[in-house]
Amino acid sequence: MYKSDRQVTNLHHIESIFKLSYICRIAFHNQPAPYIIPMNYGYYNNKLYLHTANKGLKLELLKKNNNVGFEIENELKMVQGINGTTMKYQSIVGQGVVRILETKEEKQRALKYLIEHHSGEFREHSDQSLANVTMLEVTIKDISAKANL
Numbered sequence: 001m002y003k004s005d006r007q008v009t010n011l012h013h014i015e016s017i018f019k020l021s022y023i024c025r026i027a028f029h030n031q032p033a034p035y036i037i038p039m040n041y042g043y044y045n046n047k048l049y050l051h052t053a054n055k056g057l058k059l060e061l062l063k064k065n066n067n068v069g070f071e072i073e074n075e076l077k078m079v080q081g082i083n084g085t086t087m088k089y090q091s092i093v094g095q096g097v098v099r100i101l102e103t104k105e106e107k108q109r110a111l112k113y114l115i116e117h118h119s120g121e122f123r124e125h126s127d128q129s130l131a132n133v134t135m136l137e138v139t140i141k142d143i144s145a146k147a148n149l
Contacts, residue, residue, distance in 0.1 A: 008145035017090045017145060018043040020074045022118060027069040028061040035061060042113030048138040049110040066098045068138060075149060094143035101135040110135040
């Protein structure tokens with residue numbers, strides 16, 4: 001890491017970055033370039049939980065290669081000082097492996113993590129509602145976190 005003084009290795013700090021952020025940019029393998037998209041997410045136990053439609057490019061790409069890259073950030077603010085301009089931020093980049101959740105119980109649990117992350121309130125979803133969504137679970141394999149607060 002170029003600026004090692006900004007590296008975050010404390011697990012509690014890393015967890016706080018996940019909990020304070022709301023958008024995760026996911027990069028899927030595609031040719032000739034990666035396909036990257038911002039998505040809402042939930043975080044629990046070293047896993048990201050995402051939702052998407054039951055068909056589309058993301059799912060087509062995952063069938064070919066379920067390895068992804070991701071990025072989140074928060075606390076973004078540009079600050080001008082005597083010694084120049086800098087950006088205040090916290091960020092995480094990483095890689096993971098995606099699994100499409102199949103059962104109603106898995107989908108319900110994943111939606112719980114996602115919704116609670118954003119609003120704090122969760123209620124059970126109907127079978128029809130669960131049938132209309134695909135839930136993705138990203139098991140995090142590698143992360144790097146930075147902060148300049």
